[in-house]
Amino acid sequence: MINKTVSNVEEACKGIKDSMTLMLGGFGLSGIPENAIKELVRLNIQDVTCISNNAGVDDFGLGLLLRKHQIKKMISSYVGENKEFERQMLSGEMEVELIPQGTLAQRCQAAQSGIPAFFTPAGYGTEVAEGKETREFDGKMHVMEKAFKADFAFIKAWKGDEAGNLIFKGTARNFNANMSGAAKITVAEVEELVPAGELDPNQIHIPGIFVQRIFQGKDYEKRIEQRTVRPKK
Amino acid sequence: MSLSKEQIAQRIAKEVKDGYYVNLGIGIPTLVANYVRDDIQVEFQSENGILGMGPFPLEGEEDPDLINAGKQTITALPGASFFDSAMSFSMIRGQHVDLTILGSMEVAQNGNIANWKIPGKMVKGMGGAMDLVASAENIIVAMMHTNRAGASKLLKECTLPLTGVECVRKIVTNLAVLEIKDNAFHLLERAPGVSIDEIKEATEGELVVNGEIPEMKF
Numbered sequence: 156m157i158n159k160t161v162s163n164v165e166e167a168c169k170g171i172k173d174s175m176t177l178m179l180g181g182f183g184l185s186g187i188p189e190n191a192i193k194e195l196v197r198l199n200i201q202d203v204t205c206i207s208n209n210a211g212v213d214d215f216g217l218g219l220l221l222r223k224h225q226i227k228k229m230i231s232s233y234v235g236e237n238k239e240f241e242r243q244m245l246s247g248e249m250e251v252e253l254i255p256q257g258t259l260a261q262r263c264q265a266a267q268s269g270i271p272a273f274f275t276p277a278g279y280g281t282e283v284a285e286g287k288e289t290r291e292f293d294g295k296m297h298v299m300e301k302a303f304k305a306d307f308a309f310i311k312a313w314k315g316d317e318a319g320n321l322i323f324k325g326t327a328r329n330f331n332a333n334m335s336g337a338a339k340i341t342v343a344e345v346e347e348l349v350p351a352g353e354l355d356p357n358q359i360h361i362p363g364i365f366v367q368r369i370f371q372g373k374d375y376e377k378r379i380e381q382r383t384v385r386p387k388k
Numbered sequence: 389m390s391l392s393k394e395q396i397a398q399r400i401a402k403e404v405k406d407g408y409y410v411n412l413g414i415g416i417p418t419l420v421a422n423y424v425r426d427d428i429q430v431e432f433q434s435e436n437g438i439l440g441m442g443p444f445p446l447e448g449e450e451d452p453d454l455i456n457a458g459k460q461t462i463t464a465l466p467g468a469s470f471f472d473s474a475m476s477f478s479m480i481r482g483q484h485v486d487l488t489i490l491g492s493m494e495v496a497q498n499g500n501i502a503n504w505k506i507p508g509k510m511v512k513g514m515g516g517a518m519d520l521v522a523s524a525e526n527i528i529v530a531m532m533h534t535n536r537a538g539a540s541k542l543l544k545e546c547t548l549p550l551t552g553v554e555c556v557r558k559i560v561t562n563l564a565v566l567e568i569k570d571n572a573f574h575l576l577e578r579a580p581g582v583s584i585d586e587i588k589e590a591t592e593g594e595l596v597v598n599g600e601i602p603e604m605k606f
Contacts, residue, residue: 182436182473183459185452208473235512236459244511253504253511256435257477257519264474275481276522280500280553283518313453325453325470326437332472360472377452380459383444 156351159319159369164194167342167368171200171307174227178263178308178334179207179217183236183380186327187216190344190372191309195220202227206303208259208330209233210240215378224248230303232256236380254283258300260330265302266337267365272301305338311372312361315345316354319363328360336365344372389581390562391604396530398423398606400489400560403528409433411480411520413490414458416530420489431467433485435476435516440468457516480516481523488524490517492531492556494546497593499556499568501529502548514551521552533561533590540592542566542573563587565604572596577604 161167168191171177177195181187192211195203196219205226211218220226221239228250234240243249254262255277265273274297278284288299310331313324321343323331335341348371363369391399397419404410404420406428412418421443424430432441434456441456442463450461464470479485492503501521504514521527534540542559559566564587565577572594578587580603588595 182457183455185436185455185459231513233513233515241511245508251511253513255514255518256473256516257481260473260477275519277481277519279522281518281550283514323470323472325451325464326434326455327453328470328472329437330473333474379450379452379461380455381461382450383460383462384447384450385444387447 156318157363158317159363159366160317160348161368161370163370164190164344167191167344167370168194168198170340171195171198173201174203175200175306176204176206176304178303178305178338179205180308180310180329180331180334181216182208182326182329184212184216184378186311186323186329186331187211188309188311188344189375191342192216192219195225196223199223199225201225204228204230206230206259206263206305208256210237212236212380213239215376228252230254230259232259260333262300262303263330263333263337266304267333267335270302272299274299303337306340308334308338308341310334310341310343312343312345314347314349314354315343315369316349316363317351317369319343319366319369320354320359321345321361321366322354322358323360332361335361340367341365342367343369345369346372346375389579391579392562394419395606396560396562399565399604400528400530401425403558404430404487406430408486409439409479409484410487410489411435411485413517415491417489417491418458420530433476433479434462435480437471437473437476438462438464438468439471439479440465442468477516477519480519483523483525485524487526487528488520489528489530490520492529492541493535494541494543494548495529495556495559496543496546497568497573498571499554500546501551501556502546503551505549507549517551521555527556527558529556529559531559531561533563540590542591542593544593563590574598575601577602579604
């Protein structure tokens with residue numbers, strides 16, 4: 156077993172510098188690396204490029220970095236929940252690249268897999284395809300998209316072991332699985348860290364080879380963005 | 389009488405067939421799930437990573453790790469599965485999903501769709517919409533026939549930045565059911581009590597009316 160554990164978030168974030176490109180897992184506020192985000196705020200890292208499907212809300216998730224103006228550029232698919240984000244984007248304070256969600260996922264997946272580029276029909280004929288190579292396959296037009304290159308990937312899982320093996324819960328898997336191993340260093344934070352051997356190898360979603368550092372996260376808020384319920388009868 | 393959003397959803401639900409995997413967009417499309425017949429087998433996919441999405445949870449049973457693409461708390465039905473985002477879009481681009489229902493700001497008579505950006509004003513992003521419209525064979529747009537200012541959303545050409553090209557085949561609005569072919573909107577059904585003239589009035593793009601146009605049935 157190769158032990159990937161580090162004792163805390165400070166150790167997990169060693170080597171982060173200004174102007175780096177960071178991947179952050181999660182969809183909305185579900186499955187976001189809460190501990191790592193707080194640490195990025197504490198370290199006051201500047202001018203980072205963030206690859207993340209969403210940008211958090213005004214007072215949580217990536218919104219925390221946004222309001223301290225730490226983000227130079229965001230690469231996302233949907234940013235509708237964050238007023239400060241919209242303000243910084245429309246005023247030009249922050250650069251924003253909006254890309255289709257499936258393309259975002261696949262560019263992570265391609266980076267993880269060592270595939271430099273791929274063709275997708277998504278975005279053909281739209282401003283997303285501007286300046287990109289296009290090609291026809293089987294009578295249909297496609298756009299060439301490239302694998303991301305990132306310095307750190309911050310992901311969050313439900314359970315993990317010392318070897319870096321990960322298990323996700325529910326829809327919190329989302330981009331966390333695709334960003335693992337997609338950057339030079341993948342940092343996984345987990346709700347429950349267990350000794351190697353305690354997780355059933357049949358149930359592992361992401362093998363530890365894709366994870367360089369793993370730590371036991373703490374104080375998870377796990378906020379709900381849109382609480383929708385049926386009344387109890 | 390022009391339809392309510394619920395009635396638009398109710399009409400679209402009739403397009404959902406036995407054995408379909410269906411992706412529902414945010415807004416009116418989400419309501420479609422409430423009206424699908426319960427004697428057919430259908431599974432709803434949400435692109436953030438669930439197949440077999442169920443209704444909202446009972447009060448007190450919300451789970452932050454169980455949401456749909458609109459970030460709403462949901463439940464998982466028996467037979468459901470969870471997966472990562474890349475696999476989710478493999479289902480979509482790979483055409484394993486049978487029907488996509490989504491909202492829009494504009495649709496053009498050639499099937500172009502624009503629903504993600506108003507330059508300088510509103511930029512929320514496309515989410516999964518570009519992947520969905522570029523890949524799905526079977527796309528239904530659910531929207532109001534006109535915008536809040538009263539202007540038609542069924543146009544000769546889209547004025548907003550496009551989400552996809554020549555991809556929409558069917559539209560259900562508060563006034564009508566329309567099919568797009570041969571570079572025109574073909575009127576198939578009208579909302580109960582809505583006249584063809586009212587529909588013509590609200591449609592900027594070319595509208596083809598062939599023969600008797602029946603009223604929608606629910």
